Amino acid sequence: MNEQLLLSNIRNVLIRLEETIIFALIERAQFRHNEIIYRKGAFPNVGSRSLVGYLLHETEAIHAKMRRYTSPDEHPFFSDLPEPILPALRYDEDPLHPNRINLNDRIRMVYEQQIVPFVCTAGDDAQYGSSSVCDVACLQALSRRIHYGKFVAESKFRAEPERFRSLIVRRDTEAVMAAITDARVEQCVLERVRLKAQTYGRDISTGPEFRYRLHPERVVELYASWIIPLTKEVEVAYLMDRVPGD
Amino acid sequence: MNEQLLLSNIRNVLIRLEETIIFALIERAQFRHNEIIYRKGAFPNVGSRSLVGYLLHETEAIHAKMRRYTSPDEHPFFSDLPEPILPALRYDEDPLHPNRINLNDRIRMVYEQQIVPFVCTAGDDAQYGSSSVCDVACLQALSRRIHYGKFVAESKFRAEPERFRSLIVRRDTEAVMAAITDARVEQCVLERVRLKAQTYGRDISTGPEFRYRLHPERVVELYASWIIPLTKEVEVAYLMDRVPGD
Numbered sequence: 001m002n003e004q005l006l007l008s009n010i011r012n013v014l015i016r017l018e019e020t021i022i023f024a025l026i027e028r029a030q031f032r033h034n035e036i037i038y039r040k041g042a043f044p045n046v047g048s049r050s051l052v053g054y055l056l057h058e059t060e061a062i063h064a065k066m067r068r069y070t071s072p073d074e075h076p077f078f079s080d081l082p083e084p085i086l087p088a089l090r091y092d093e094d095p096l097h098p099n100r101i102n103l104n105d106r107i108r109m110v111y112e113q114q115i116v117p118f119v120c121t122a123g124d125d126a127q128y129g130s131s132s133v134c135d136v137a138c139l140q141a142l143s144r145r146i147h148y149g150k151f152v153a154e155s156k157f158r159a160e161p162e163r164f165r166s167l168i169v170r171r172d173t174e175a176v177m178a179a180i181t182d183a184r185v186e187q188c189v190l191e192r193v194r195l196k197a198q199t200y201g202r203d204i205s206t207g208p209e210f211r212y213r214l215h216p217e218r219v220v221e222l223y224a225s226w227i228i229p230l231t232k233e234v235e236v237a238y239l240m241d242r243v244p245g246d
Numbered sequence: 247m248n249e250q251l252l253l254s255n256i257r258n259v260l261i262r263l264e265e266t267i268i269f270a271l272i273e274r275a276q277f278r279h280n281e282i283i284y285r286k287g288a289f290p291n292v293g294s295r296s297l298v299g300y301l302l303h304e305t306e307a308i309h310a311k312m313r314r315y316t317s318p319d320e321h322p323f324f325s326d327l328p329e330p331i332l333p334a335l336r337y338d339e340d341p342l343h344p345n346r347i348n349l350n351d352r353i354r355m356v357y358e359q360q361i362v363p364f365v366c367t368a369g370d371d372a373q374y375g376s377s378s379v380c381d382v383a384c385l386q387a388l389s390r391r392i393h394y395g396k397f398v399a400e401s402k403f404r405a406e407p408e409r410f411r412s413l414i415v416r417r418d419t420e421a422v423m424a425a426i427t428d429a430r431v432e433q434c435v436l437e438r439v440r441l442k443a444q445t446y447g448r449d450i451s452t453g454p455e456f457r458y459r460l461h462p463e464r465v466v467e468l469y470a471s472w473i474i475p476l477t478k479e480v481e482v483a484y485l486m487d488r489v490p491g492d
Contacts (some may be wrong), residue, residue, distance in 0.1 A: 016276065019272070020273065023269040023273075026265070027266065027269075030262065043331075043332060045331035045332065045333075046331060051332075055312065058308045059308065060309075061338065062301065062304045062305065062308070062373065063379070065304075066297075066301065066374075066375035066378065066379075067375055068375050068376075070380055084287060085289075085291035085292060086291065086297075086375065087291075087376065089372055106489065126335060127311075129312035129313055129314050129332065130314075133309070133312075173409065196420075198449065199446070200445070200446055204443065206411075227275070
């Protein structure tokens with residue numbers, strides 16, 4: 001089996017991405033909400049985009065040149081990106097079934113409208129550039145994590161092809177969702193995320209009576225309400241799209 | 247006194263930057279050294295620059311448009327950057343004496359030639375784009391931390407203007423270095439960095455017998471050998487440049 005589909009390897013990637021996501025959120029949480037940076041046209045010099053949209057697009061354009069989006073585990077937020085300038089990397093045979101699933105529009109909406117106000121203090125501290133830079137890091141990490149559901153789904157399919165094939169043929173989305181759901185594993189993820197957020201979110205400078213820079217329960221809530229459900233949505237969409245028997 | 251010069255505020259910024267630096271180094275340490283990304287001309291498509299140099303330049307060009315380098319605590323690595331497209335931010339009166347001190351060439355050389363091989367496993371894993379993205383984050387965090395020495399120096403000068411004035415007039419660089427050095431404070435920084443690196447560098451996934459993703463003593467060594475000395479160099483250069491009595 002392709003190495004990227006070994007459940008142990010998938011698990012390692014998802015675990016590492018937890019750190020990346022938690023670190024990025026802690027960085028963002030040091031600034032206020034700064035709602036204006038999400039408003040389209042609020043900064044006429046960047047055109048009709050929002051400031052974050054502009055920075056995200058410019059950043060993706062550079063990263064596209066660095067061939068970031070030729071990797072099967074990377075998904076751009078924009079489609080009008082330049083070609084890579086690095087020679088193509090010889091990936092192992094793409095372990096995924098061909099698909100065009102990309103939930104980034106949803107991810108961005110959820111991030112800007114729900115996650116940022118949930119994680120940041122309300123108000124405006126004028127740190128628009130710095131906040132936008134953090135937002136790009138958060139969005140890229142969340143997108144990577146959520147779309148990794150494709151690898152999870154392919155791996156689950158290959159473990160029980162007959163079972164999934166029959167559910168997919170029947171177009172039984174709910175049964176597919178039930179089949180990929182493991183409440184015990186989800187509980188484990190939430191526990192681990194809580195432990196990490198407690199460890200990394202601690203403001204050590206204040207001494208033994210530390211306070212959190214970002215409260216661990218917020219991170220857990222974010223995983224429970226958005227990150228895990230969106231990942232499962234990717235898994236189901238990927239499986240429903242997968243030509244059975246292929 | 248200007249708020250940015252209150253020692254308590256300076257201390258808070260430096261403490262927060264410790265997290266940013268440690269997080270960024272941990273991210274970089276997941277990839278191999280990938281020495282080729284630091285070699286000029288190794289990737290003909292990016293021209294005569296190295297891959298990291300190219301990405302750093304492109305990133306600074308975007309951030310310059312977001313007015314990053316109008317802030318007195320930000321210093322670009324390149325000088326050929328576009329003008330800001332955001333309206334100028336009203337900073338409080340610049341607390342620093344006018345100066346053009348910029349150690350970024352040195353910082354980049356130390357980072358690429360000494361820090362990366364010290365932090366990363368030797369070898370090449372072909373993750374050139376991802377490694378370069380991490381390098382840019384590390385370089386930006388290190389530059390910010392080290393140049394914050396200007397604020398430290400200005401604050402120390404204002405606390406004992408007569409003492410510093412006489413040393414500066416005598417061009418006694420060594421005495422200025424001695425005057426800004428506080429071995430006890432440096433020891434505190436190293437202890438705090440050790441504690442943070444132990445906390446954040448822990449690979450929790452492996453259970454109670456955890457291993458470090460980046461060994462804490464490496465981070466401490468990095469602070470002791472490069473970050474603290476370079477910050478002090480900025481402090482001394484800033485003070486020697488400062489017109490006494492001004």
